[in-house]
Amino acid sequence: MEILSYLLNGFTVALKPMNLMWVTIGGVLGTIVGMLPGLGPATGVAVLLPLTFTMGPEASLITMAGIYYGAMFGGSRSSILINTPGDGAAIAATFDGYPMAQNGRAEAALAMSAIASFIGGILAAIVMVFVAQPVAKFALKFGPAEYFMLMVFALSATASMAKGNLTRGFISMVLGLMIATVGIDAQSGLERFTFGILELQTGIDFLVVIIAVYALGEVFKAFKMIKEGKKKMQTKFGKIWITKEDWKRSKWPILRSAPLGFFIGALPGAGGTMASLIAYNNEKQLSEHSDEFGKGAIEGLAAPESANNAASVGALIPMLTLGIPGSGTTAVMMGALLMLGLQPGPMLFQQHPNLAWGLIASMFIGNMILAIVNIPLAGVLVRVLSIPPKILYPIILGLAFVGTYAISNSIVDFYLLVIFGVMGYFMSKTKIPTAPLILAVIVGNSMEQSFRQALTISNGSYGIFFKSTISIILFILTIVSIMYPFVRDKIKKKKSVAGLNN
């Protein structure tokens, strides 16, 4: 019952008129950014971050959450209408969403994607209510050694689960940790890797790295896409709603995919993309209409949409309760919280229950508002897709620069923005994933601090990292996460060999 009273408290926070307004504004803006090809929730939160600078922590977090869900809702709009996913998690929505639009069922596809997203989001929020507090309580038992091992696990899992191969994931991760070591060392006061540049003494702000990689890097990548020209899009819509038959077919896929998505989202490194693809394949195997998949089967759209929104809620669990973000977007949100002087983690639930529970309550409200915004207003919102990207992308650049200036009031960060933006572009060119880098930049400092605190406690003996059961379990999980890609490849090979023999 304790949980319900916390939740009720959360609702009083989330239902404050100002907060309601912010979650709506955040949701609409997020939907718009999410719709733009290539720009997903991480970019949305990164670019719109400056909006939240002067709000209080509550309003800021709630707005960011609104942007986050909005971008998840919006990502699939462009998948359905122009066959271009707004971000990775919306790829699965192109499989059946676009064929549906081509068959003249764009209205049903838009409505179903919003309905499935809504149900997925709400179910996941309900699970969140019951899971968050116990996890946070458990995490209070962690000492520096356990924390260090947890971060090692989160980073290695992200590196090995990310697209591309293990080596690339680890290069990205180590690079991120290296960036985090720049600046004055908090424990000894020594300058490290500042190359005599005064502005680097305070370190490289992770928000600058994030904005650079997610805004500049993505715009650089978009140069190629812009040349391909605009795709024709339906702009006139009938009533955006679904039929009874559609609902009957999609009901179970939606309900099944939500818990799956939540679980996958909560794992470090596995985000909405993986959740939605797994949900799609799942339903394809379970469905009686599996031959229709890929040709406009509505459940093939409903399932991944439900899973990906549930995953976006699940991804908040490790960030809020452990202080370890499991995805690029939650990393950005954590960066913003740190900037506000709040340390996400188990203590957040004790010291700032209003904030933590306000956010959880805002998940319910945000999802509801977004469903309202996205169904009747879908026809209006998608007009954004008809604004030429040639104009939108320069505006994103403009926002990235002003956002960076707002963070630090220093133009040195403009140069860093360019350097890391180019770096992000080359990373994607050479298929090096950027998510491990972002996570590493964010947790890098606290990881090193935990490492050294643990060693101070043990008088320099490395045995402390393998002393408690928790650390040993985390160590085993780390090994498993590193081995996983090898095992996966072996199984794939075996399968394909078996396939050839048949």
Next chain:
Amino acid sequence: MNLSALAGIFAFVIGAIYTIQAFMLPNASIGNPMAPKVLPIGLGILMTFFGLILTFQEVRKNGLKSKDKTDQKEKDDNVKKIVFTCGAAIIYALLFNRIGYILSTIVFLEIVLTLFNGKKKWKTNTAVSICFSVFIYIVFSKFLGVILPKIPFIYI
């Protein structure tokens, strides 16, 4: 040139330089003198190691030649645009404090929009840059309380 192999070599070089730099860091005057160095040295070694692995993997798989099939001309065009955008950003940084937010942003956006949207549409480009700069300036300085550099002499 195989870009991924190049990335591997690059990672190796960064790792090597970083490791050497890490060893050269001064000792801490309090506590364990090596404490601030341990993690960086480890990171540097890991980076050199993974850089080497990536290079070998790529060379063995694809050789040194690039397998990218995109048109060379188009590629050059993209690279040119990225270089120009970065150039515009540097100009932006140089002008920012000198001529104020609004003017410098107009200059920056005008360059970038010309790059994206073409010279012919200069009217749209100019309109967008001016509207964006003024709008953002008002939102940030009036509503969000972020102080942006003003235009000299007229102080807007």
